[in-house]
Amino acid sequence: MTDLTLSPALAPAARWRPGPRHYFRCLQGIVWREWLRFLGQRGRFLSALVRPLVWLGIFAAGFRFTLGISIVPPYQTYIPYEVYVVPGLAVMVQLFNGMQSSLSMVYDREMGSMRVLLTSPLPRWYLLASKLLASVAVSILQVYAFLAIALLWEVQAPWYGYIAVLPALFLSGLMLGAFGLLLSSTIRQLENFAGVMNFVIFPMFFASSALYPLWRVKEANLWLWYICEANPFTHAVELVRFALYGSISWIATAVVLGCLAVFMGLAVWGYDPARGLVGRRGGAE
Amino acid sequence: MIAESRRHEGEKGLRLMSSVVEREDKIRGSAAMGGNAGGAEVPAAASALHIADLSHSYGPRPALKDVSLALRPGEFTVLLGLNGAGKSTLFSLVTRLYAHRAGSIRIFGAAIDRDPATALSLMGVVFQQPTLDLDLSIEQNLRYHGALHGMPRRRLEERIAAELERVDLAGRRRDKARRLSGGQRRRVEIARALLHEPRLLLLDEPTVGLDIESRQFLLDHVRSLCREQGLAVLWATHLIDEVGKDAHVIVLHLGRVLAHGTAAEVLAAAGAGSIREAFDKLIRRGEPGR
Secondary structure (H helix, E strand, C coil): CCCCCCCHHHCCCCCCCCCHHHHHHHHHHHHHHHHHHHHHCHHHHHHHHHHHHHHHHHHHHHHCCCCCCCCCCCCCCCCCHHHHHHHHHHHHHHHHHHHHHHHHHHHHHHHCHHHHHHCCCCCHHHHHHHHHHHHHHHHHHHHHHHHHHHHHHCCCCCHHHHHHHHHHHHHHHHHHHHHHHHHHHHCCCHHHHHHHHHHHHHHHHHCCCCCCCHHHHHHHCHHHHHHHHHCHHHHHHHHHHHHHCCCCCHHHHHHHHHHHHHHHHHHHHHHCCCCCHHHHHCCCC | CHHHHHHCHHHHHHHHHHHHHHCCCEEECCCCCCCCCCCCEEEHHHCCEEEEEEEEEECCEEEEEEEEEEECCCCEEEEECCCCCCHHHHHHHHCCCCCCCEEEEEECCEECCCCHHHHHHCEEEECCCCCCCCCCEHHHHHHHHHHHCCCCHHHHHHHHHHHHHHCCCHHHCCCEHHHCCHHHHHHHHHHHHHCCCCCEEEEECCCCCCCHHHHHHHHHHHHHHHHHHCCEEEEEECCHHHCCCCCEEEEEECCEEEEEEEHHHHHHHHCCCCHHHHHHHHHHHHCCCC
8 A cells, every 4th residue: 555645635624614504404404304204194194183183072072071170270261171172182282293203213213314314514403403393393283283173163262372372382392392302312113112102192191281170180189280290291281271362371381491401402412422322322223 | 515615625624634644643554464553654634534443332242443444535445344344333433323432533634523514524425224215206305415414505406416417317306216226226325425525435335135237337336436536435345246456445354454455455465366265364364262
C-alpha cells in the first residue's frame, strides 16, 4: 500500500452546520411523510374514528341511565353522559394515535427504515421532535373528525370551544406522543407491544376521569382515586374538557407540561446512541 | 445546501486538516496478518473513513475488538466476513446508530462522536435490511431522504432525476416501491444514498437475495462511481466472488481484522492463489486458540 500525501483533493471536510432552512425542510419532510402514510392507510383513519364512536354510541347509551352526572366544572348544569364522555374519548383517540405511532417506530426499527431517519445529519432530538409533531398533527385531525361526528349525538360545545381546544389537543397530543416515543425506545420487539396494550393503555384509560368523574371514584375507592389523580391521562382529559368549554384548568396544564418534559427527555435519552437503551442493547439492529 | 457548502471546503478543509494532522493520529493499514499492524501509514485527515482501535461489545459478548482500518477517496473496498463477523455492528457504529465506547471513527477527519452532523452529511448508507417505505412511490421515498438532509427543493428534484437516470429507473419514479423487484429496490436505495452527494458510500450486504444480473449491475454501478466520482466505497459482503482483482480487501472475522490491503497484497500475505483460498487460510489462522 502506498503512502498517502496530503493534497487538496484529499482534504478533510469543512464542518457542516445545519441552518434554520435545513431544520425547516427536515420537519416539513417528516410531517409530509406522516400525512402520506396516514392518507394511504384508510383503515387506520376509519378505526381511529370507529373506536370512540363505539364507546359513544353503545357504551355511553347504556351508561346514561345508570350513571347520572352532577354539576362538575367546567359544566354549568346537569349534563347527559354522552356530553361528559366526549372529551375523554377525544383524548383516547390521541392515546391510540400516540401508541400507533410508537408501534410504527418499533416496526420501523425492526424493519430497518428507522435507520434512514436516524442517519440524518440533523440532531437526533430534533428528528424525534419532528416525528412527534407529525404524529400530533394527524391526531388533531382525527379528533376534529370525531367531534364533528359527535354532533350527531347532540354533543355540542360552544363554538369558541372548538378553537380553544386546539392548543389543548396540541399539548395532550404531544404528551401522549412523547409517552409513545419513550415506550418505543424501551420495547425491542414488536411482539412485546401487545403487553403494552394490556399493561399501559387500558389501565391508563380506565383509571382516569375519561369515563366517570373522579368524585364518584373517590366515593367508591380512595386508592383508585389516588391512582386516577396521579395518572397523566386524567390531566390530559381535564385539559381538553375545560378547553372545549372555553375555560382552563391550570393544574391539568401544569401536569401535562411537566409530563411532556419528562417523557420527551427520557425518550431522547432512550434514543441517544451514547447513553440510551437503544444504543446499549444494540437495539437499532 | 450541502453541495453548495462543499464547494468551499478546499480552503476551510485545509485549515481544519492541520489541526487534525497535528494529533498525529495515524493508522497502519496494510495486508497484515493476525492483527492490524502493517506497513504504510494513512493519515486520519486524508482518509475517507478512518477507524482506529475500535472495540464494541453487547454486554459480555465482544462484537468488535481493536479494529483499525482506513479507506481513501476513490477506493472500492470490500469488507469480507462470514455472517456474525461483526460487519453490521461496524456499520451501526460508523453510522452512529449506536455509539462506540473505545477507539475512534472519523469521516474525512470529522469524528462521528464529536461532529456527527459533518460526518453523517458526508456519508451515504445502504443498509442490509430493505429500508424503503413500500407504501410510498420511488420519488416520495427520495424526497423524504432529501428532506432529512435539508436539501433545497430545486436541487433535490435535479438530484432525484439524475440519480434515477443513472440507475435506469427514471421512467418508474411514480411507481410505489412495493411494485419493484428486489434488485430494483436496491437500485433505488443506492440512488437515495447518493442523493445528497456524499463522499463515502457504505453498503452492508447489498446483494443478498438478488439474482446474478442484479448483483452484477450493482457491482458495476458502484465501481464506476469510485472511478468517475472519486467516491470511497465500503462494500460489506460474505460473498467472496464480489472481490474484484482491483479491489481493496478487509477480512473481518470474529470482530477482528485479519487482513487489510489490495487483493494482491492479501493473496501474497496469505500465500494463496485465490481470494477464496486466502480467506479460508486467514479464517483458520484467526480461530481462537491458534
